[in-house]
Amino acid sequence: MVVIGLEIHVQLKTKSKLFCKCSATYRDVEQNSNICPICTSQPGSKPMAITRRALENLLKIGLALNCKIKIDERIYIQRKHYFYPDLPSNYQRTSLPIAYDGMVSNIRIRELHIEEDPGRYELRKGLVDYNRSGVPLVEIVTDPDLRSPEEARMFLEELQAITGYLDATREEPGSMRIDANISLEGGNRVEVKNINSYKGVYTALKYEIIRQGNLVQKGLKVEQETRHFDEAQGITLGSRKKESVADYRYIPDPDLPPILVTESLVTGIRNTIPELPRDKARRLVKQFRIKEEDAWILVSEKEVADLFEELAKEIDPQACASWLRGPLKKQLNYRNLLLKDSGLSKQHIKELIQMYVKNEITDKIADELLISLFKESKSPRKMAEELGLKTISNVNEIEEIVKKIIKESPKAVEDYSNGEEKALHFLSGKVMKETKGRASPEIVRDLLKKLVGK
Ligand SMILES: [Zn+2]
Known part of the structure; x- marks a missing residue:
């Protein structure tokens, strides 16, 4: 048995970033143009309270995925520490679950968080673009209920359709990243990180099933590890760095008040959800x-x-x-x-x-x-x-052309008389070509049967 769980990160549709007023547009704009001291973590800067629209869009998605919502509870925003050039503060802000216990097509949705996107680091050029830093994301975590790459693909297609109906997420290339957990029965769990498309998820999972299956067949152990998906080659690669939950050293961010969701906010949003x-x-x-x-x-x-x-x-x-x-x-x-x-x-x-x-x-x-x-x-x-493209359905007009083609193709005519159905396709193809695709196919077929049959 194959066991698959997904963590899907999608950018929420908002005008501004999550903790500042900078525009959330980061594509097709000059590098480092939509930035400020907050989203670049300058010394002394403090985040603003989270952008309301981001929270509303997350709640919309949560409700559409049949989740329960944490109402009137303090939802802390945590700092998740890691060190990489795209993250100037050395921690990513990510909330505790806001929505939980949902279900879509028999796949359980464990929880939804809100978090900030890091910047973009171009390894080859050594450049960092902080336009994306602070763009709001929803993280959707499923339970390990998926049993095949096909099922994962169908689930993701439905999820994409739902978020599209809600108009709650950005639908552009790169607006989504997926981490997939996969294990074979009894084996260790492998996490494949940073897959950028739904198609990529399918390819990565297919590859992992074969890779893990081969190890088991050889009597080797599947290692519990984090791997990276190489989209160009369609394979996953082991990484040197080991990460575990403890390494992130989560702490509540002392600069931010906890999120508080009220009953009336949820009711208001529930009323905006269209037929899914x-x-x-x-x-x-x-x-x-x-x-x-x-x-x-x-x-x-x-x-x-x-x-x-x-x-x-x-x-x-x-x-x-x-x-x-x-x-x-x-x-x-x-x-x-x-x-x-x-x-x-x-x-x-x-x-x-x-x-x-x-x-x-x-x-x-x-x-x-x-x-x-x-x-x-x-x-x-x-x-x-x-352009004179209307269908020719004048039988006499088509008959003339059919007769001409029959005359020109004695071999096909003979084959058809000997019972070769394929020859009829060949002949009708010639008639269609002669009429530039305009002859009514039904009339051509009837005429050919009638005239060749003789
Ligand atoms: Zn900013």
Whole structure:
């Protein structure tokens, strides 16, 4: 049996840093421009009380993960000591658990903390950029309830969908770091540190299962250790440095008052939580009678699910669902984009699906038009008309082309007559090529069967 637990650090969405008023923007700005004496720990500087929005966003996540919240209890912020150039104070401020005992898809959530991000140290150049120093993070700790890399990936996808719905975290590259604990049955626990993506978690866990399995097979012992994930090679590497809880020398930060969460704050936040992905998927299946697997993919981004609901009022829901999860998701994933950041207009997507559903354009042309929408925001209906891309469904017109292709391809015709189905694909491919993908595929197939059969 494989036992996996995760610690997920995600940046909370706020305008300012956790303990000062500096902007929390650290990407695409000049190095060390969003800094002040507090977030660079100058002598004599004192942190301000934590940024309220950071706490609110953490509570939102806690509630959405079905956690209990520590209400009216003093929650101390601790100093976790370690020494590295990205951490000018030599300690990272991290709170005691604020939310605890949650559950998502049968995975227990142990606790949520709030903490500050360190700066960024560029080892090769010897540069430190403190723009990130003090950016608020939530640390989400699961119980060791995951049993495979696949399960970890599914859990993380759901978590990402949830935080996206809440609009509580930053969704940009590098805004998340994950530590994964993994052990094989009876073996020691290995901690893999600093994985930067959900995909990375899957790769690191796969690698560790093989590495630990090989050791066991050779009769060797798996050492309890901390390893680092090398994303480029997809492997984990042992590190020399040993760390244990005692080494961090946790103490409560005497400069900061404890956090106090009131019942009314929690009630207020609970009321802002929208319908979450899992509930939405269930409702879409019930309300629109679409396939469950389609619904689950649609709800992974709130904007896609919302678009579906809007379109499904006018267009056949299942056709809509299939097209959004298929061609649209494919093009978005290929560009590593979310719908909300894609620049695609709802109106254009609607036109495209309408034309496709009414067989005005073939699926191939629909794909091509979608691709051009990423380059130019223009009505796809106009584009189709201007470029003459509408489906040819005039049987006589297609018949002429089919006859021509049959004439040109005696070998394929003979093969088909001898029962080779593949030859039919070959022939219809030629017809589609001749018509630049515009011939109705159904009519082509029917014609070929009729004419070749003779
Ligand atoms: Zn600052």
